[in-house]
Amino acid sequence: MEKGLYVGSENPAKIASVKEVFGKDFEIRGVSAPSGVSSQPASDEETMQGAVNRARYLIAKTDGKLALGLEGGIMTLNKGLYLCNWGALVTEQGGVYLAGGARVPLPESVVKLLQDGLELGEVMDIYTKQRDTRKKEGAIGILTNGHITRSEMFVHINLMLKGQYEKFLTY
Ligand SMILES: O=P(O)(O)OP(=O)(O)OP(=O)(O)OC[C@H]1O[C@@H](n2cnc3c(O)ncnc32)[C@H](O)[C@@H]1O
Numbered sequence: 363m364e365k366g367l368y369v370g371s372e373n374p375a376k377i378a379s380v381k382e383v384f385g386k387d388f389e390i391r392g393v394s395a396p397s398g399v400s401s402q403p404a405s406d407e408e409t410m411q412g413a414v415n416r417a418r419y420l421i422a423k424t425d426g427k428l429a430l431g432l433e434g435g436i437m438t439l440n441k442g443l444y445l446c447n448w449g450a451l452v453t454e455q456g457g458v459y460l461a462g463g464a465r466v467p468l469p470e471s472v473v474k475l476l477q478d479g480l481e482l483g484e485v486m487d488i489y490t491k492q493r494d495t496r497k498k499e500g501a502i503g504i505l506t507n508g509h510i511t512r513s514e515m516f517v518h519i520n521l522m523l524k525g526q527y528e529k530f531l532t533y
C-alpha cells in the first residue's frame with residue numbers, strides 16, 4: 363500500500379499543489395481539518411498556527427504517515443496589509459516542519475472590504491466579479507496578474523517543507 367499523506371483541506375488549489383510535490387512518493391488525500399483559528403487569520407502567527415493545527419489534527423485522526431496543513435491569511439507590516447501564507451508538515455513521530463510563502467501588499471480597495479469584516483476570499487470574488495477565486499488563481503494570482511497562481515505559491519511552500527523533511531531523514 364502507498365504511504366498516505368493527508369492534506370487538511372478540500373480546496374482543489376491546495377490539493378493540486380501537494381500532488382505536484384509529494385504525489386510521486388505518497389498517496390495524497392485531501393480532507394477538511396479544523397484550523398482552530400479565525401476563518402480569516404490576521405497575522406503571521408495566527409496563519410502559521412492554523413496550518414500547524416490542521417496538520418496535527420490529521421496526524422492524530424488518520425493513519426497518514428505525513429499530514430500537511432496550508433493556511434492563507436493577512437498580516438500587517440508598516441501599517442499596510444499583506445497577503446501571507448504558511449504551510450506545516452507533521453510526521454507520525456510528531457516532527458513539525460514549517461515554511462512561509464510569498465507576500466504581496468493588498469490594495470486599498472481590498473483592505474476597505476476586509477475592514478468591513480469580509481473574508482479575503484469573498485473580497486477577491488467581488489473584486490474580480492467571479493466565484494471561488496480562492497479555489498482557482500487565488501488572491502496572489504489576481505494581484506500578480508496571473509504570473510503566480512495560488513497553487514504555484516503553495517507548490518513553493520510544499521517544496522520547502524519536502525526539502526526540510528528530506529534533510530532531516532539524512533541527518
Ligand atoms: O478550504 P480551506 O482549506 O479552508 O481553504 P480556503 O480557501 O478557505 O483558504 P484558507 O482557509 O487557508 O484561507 C483563509 C481565508 O483567507 C482567504 N484567502 C487566503 N488566501 C487566499 C487567496 O490566495 N485567494 C483568495 N482567498 C484567500 C480564504 O478565502 C479564507 O477566507
Ligand SMILES: [Mg+2]
Nearest residue numbers: 397401402434
Ligand atoms: Mg478556509
